[in-house]
Amino acid sequence: MTIRLFKAATVLLAMSSTAVLADTRLQGAGSTFVNPMMQRWVSEYQVQHGDTKIDYESTGSGGGVKAFLDKTVDFAASDAPLNKKELVKAGGAEKIIEFPVIAGGVVPAYNLPGVNTEVKFSGPVLADIFLGKIAKWNDPQIAALNPGVNLPDSTITPAWRTDGSGTTFIFTSFLSTQSTDYKSNVGAGKQVKWPAGTGGKGNEGVAAVVEQTVGGIGYIEQAYADENHITYGSVQNKAGQFVKSSPDSISKASEVAAHEMQGNLLVANLWNQNGQDVYPIAGFTYTFIYKDMNNIKSQEQAQALVNFLAWATHDGQKFAPDMHYAALSENARTQISQAMSMLTYGGNALHPSDQK
Amino acid sequence: MSSSGKRLLQANEDQVDAAKSVANSEAGAVRLRQGGFNGDFVLSYAARASAIIVLLMLAVLMIVLFHSALPSIKLFGWRFLVTSDWRPNELDRPIVGADGKPVLDEDGAVQIETVPPSFGALPVIFGTIVSSSIALVCAVPLSFGAALFLVRIAPRALVGPVSFMIEFLAAVPSLAYGIWGLFVLCPFLQGHLEPLLKQVFSHIPGLSWMFYQRLESGRWVPIALTGRDMLAGGLVLGIMILPIITAVSRDVLRAVPRTQLEATVALGATWWESCVEMLKYSRSGLFGAVMLGLARAAGETMAVTMVIGNNSQIKASIFAAAQSMSSLLANEFAEATTDEHRAALIEVALILLIMSLAFNVVARSLVVGKTARSAAGH
Numbered sequence: 001m002t003i004r005l006f007k008a009a010t011v012l013l014a015m016s017s018t019a020v021l022a023d024t025r026l027q028g029a030g031s032t033f034v035n036p037m038m039q040r041w042v043s044e045y046q047v048q049h050g051d052t053k054i055d056y057e058s059t060g061s062g063g064g065v066k067a068f069l070d071k072t073v074d075f076a077a078s079d080a081p082l083n084k085k086e087l088v089k090a091g092g093a094e095k096i097i098e099f100p101v102i103a104g105g106v107v108p109a110y111n112l113p114g115v116n117t118e119v120k121f122s123g124p125v126l127a128d129i130f131l132g133k134i135a136k137w138n139d140p141q142i143a144a145l146n147p148g149v150n151l152p153d154s155t156i157t158p159a160w161r162t163d164g165s166g167t168t169f170i171f172t173s174f175l176s177t178q179s180t181d182y183k184s185n186v187g188a189g190k191q192v193k194w195p196a197g198t199g200g201k202g203n204e205g206v207a208a209v210v211e212q213t214v215g216g217i218g219y220i221e222q223a224y225a226d227e228n229h230i231t232y233g234s235v236q237n238k239a240g241q242f243v244k245s246s247p248d249s250i251s252k253a254s255e256v257a258a259h260e261m262q263g264n265l266l267v268a269n270l271w272n273q274n275g276q277d278v279y280p281i282a283g284f285t286y287t288f289i290y291k292d293m294n295n296i297k298s299q300e301q302a303q304a305l306v307n308f309l310a311w312a313t314h315d316g317q318k319f320a321p322d323m324h325y326a327a328l329s330e331n332a333r334t335q336i337s338q339a340m341s342m343l344t345y346g347g348n349a350l351h352p353s354d355q356k
Numbered sequence: 357m358s359s360s361g362k363r364l365l366q367a368n369e370d371q372v373d374a375a376k377s378v379a380n381s382e383a384g385a386v387r388l389r390q391g392g393f394n395g396d397f398v399l400s401y402a403a404r405a406s407a408i409i410v411l412l413m414l415a416v417l418m419i420v421l422f423h424s425a426l427p428s429i430k431l432f433g434w435r436f437l438v439t440s441d442w443r444p445n446e447l448d449r450p451i452v453g454a455d456g457k458p459v460l461d462e463d464g465a466v467q468i469e470t471v472p473p474s475f476g477a478l479p480v481i482f483g484t485i486v487s488s489s490i491a492l493v494c495a496v497p498l499s500f501g502a503a504l505f506l507v508r509i510a511p512r513a514l515v516g517p518v519s520f521m522i523e524f525l526a527a528v529p530s531l532a533y534g535i536w537g538l539f540v541l542c543p544f545l546q547g548h549l550e551p552l553l554k555q556v557f558s559h560i561p562g563l564s565w566m567f568y569q570r571l572e573s574g575r576w577v578p579i580a581l582t583g584r585d586m587l588a589g590g591l592v593l594g595i596m597i598l599p600i601i602t603a604v605s606r607d608v609l610r611a612v613p614r615t616q617l618e619a620t621v622a623l624g625a626t627w628w629e630s631c632v633e634m635l636k637y638s639r640s641g642l643f644g645a646v647m648l649g650l651a652r653a654a655g656e657t658m659a660v661t662m663v664i665g666n667n668s669q670i671k672a673s674i675f676a677a678a679q680s681m682s683s684l685l686a687n688e689f690a691e692a693t694t695d696e697h698r699a700a701l702i703e704v705a706l707i708l709l710i711m712s713l714a715f716n717v718v719a720r721s722l723v724v725g726k727t728a729r730s731a732a733g734h
Contacts, residue, residue: 032690060690080693135577157580162666162679164444164691172445180450189445190691198582198677199666201687212543213582 030064030077079166100284105245123178132196158197159218170283223324249279250326310352428699439476490590499601526599534659546583589664608641644722651715
């Protein structure tokens, strides 16, 4: 009996291992921010390319970067570009290519029962709110931005992410450009030490704090806020306009930002960009791969990954508004194509064979 | 011999017969018959190996954690345990001269210094100790009461079902407690209990500090009562450690020799006095039960993370958000990008492991010592 079971198990094992070998299996890891979009891309792409299997694990940007540097994954996505130390660990800036795959906005959500008009914010006011310097909703500084709105006398409770996140990185990077006091005391990062307010874990945690606290204000990813019908305000951009976050107003920001990109590291700050109708609190999610892709098992697999990423950053962008993300602008896509033409496998050039 | 015993024996013989018939029909008959002989040898070594593997796992865990935490231990030393600034990001701030004005370089631009990240584990150690203490304050009287009920009061028919229900609480996944805490307990605290407490206590001189906090700017502001605070964390933990303390203290009380109780009654003790004597007799065992509960509370992660407010700060008020060691790890580990940050988090994990180990060792020596001695007295 045992022997028969053993035989059956061996046969099963053998079958499963051949099944794995037959597929082109690609491993990615990183940003949770981009995860819903990435999963959509993977499922859409596999409709046409059934033989390319892609596993994207949303371990968090930090985990993705580490796995990429350890070469345990084929590609990684992160809400912050690789920093100098990480570039050194990757073997130098010229050894990799890095490009944005999607853009997303971060919105100030609030809970003010009885206020039915959209509340307007400016960068310096948001910074002072999160520093705890503006403590009441009817503070003259908020009132000045919202003439005619009957703001209540309630206490402001700022709500922030307690877990490290790209959302926090984008929001704090924006605030750092708006207030020197904020920059030198709290600063930018995936995780900072907030001087006032209360925390929540994940977008859902912050949303829960805001919803349960009258007078609460928290920063939430736009996609999450839209899907859950959470009220959020508009923010004054560099040109002085009050703009609400939308896939459109963020794509406009990415068009301006793409002018700053060049070479193999296509990195630009999406927050606080110049231009008309540009929403100011937004960021890119980046993907990175090694320029010479010989960390991947075979040239076919490397080619498959190039094809997938080229598709995602071009045709795949049409799914972005549907998922409440902002598509990359046309000029950013052109830059990405140019960067991708530098890819090689053991010295042989790789070109995205189809972008349809 | 009882009928069930006979049935068991019968079943064994059936199995032996079946094994024999298989053995005879297969080629490996000789090997199988010898199996009975070799079994002693194999089993005894397998058991030894299992024990060694379990011990090795703990040792390897300690070594790996210590090794990974080493950069942080070297960098921060003892300061890690006694400072309270937990800030994983760098800061760029203008250099301020002795006159209180920013220092300018030759071109008249403000000189910027980069302040490195700082890691101090005191707030999370504080958070773990205080939330566990609140949990004990809530759970211990209830557990001892329930244990006493089960041992001294409950009719025989009730002991089984009640014990089962209490032990069942231990089998509920911690996530379920967390969700209950987040959606039921926190809104209740925020909407009902905390405003009531504030109304009652903030007017009593000397207690109003519980509802105010001092910002870094030096201003005192009322604490926003969100329901996600040290109190909520402690209450959820209290419910979670109730079953283990109840179960262990029930066994400890049960081990009190009957002669001991009869002696107290013979000396004229009332029922109440007899119970007090019983508790006194088994105090070290009960203390052990409490320590086991404490170890569980200190290590509990998921439920606490959902309700404690997750702010690494030290505030005197239990109505302020806090952070425990385990909730810090749950919050930050996934996105910890810098090496120092990761090492600091692993050092926190190491401290937590050592703390839990210490609690367990103390608890075990007390409980096991007590029950063994009482058993021998029978």
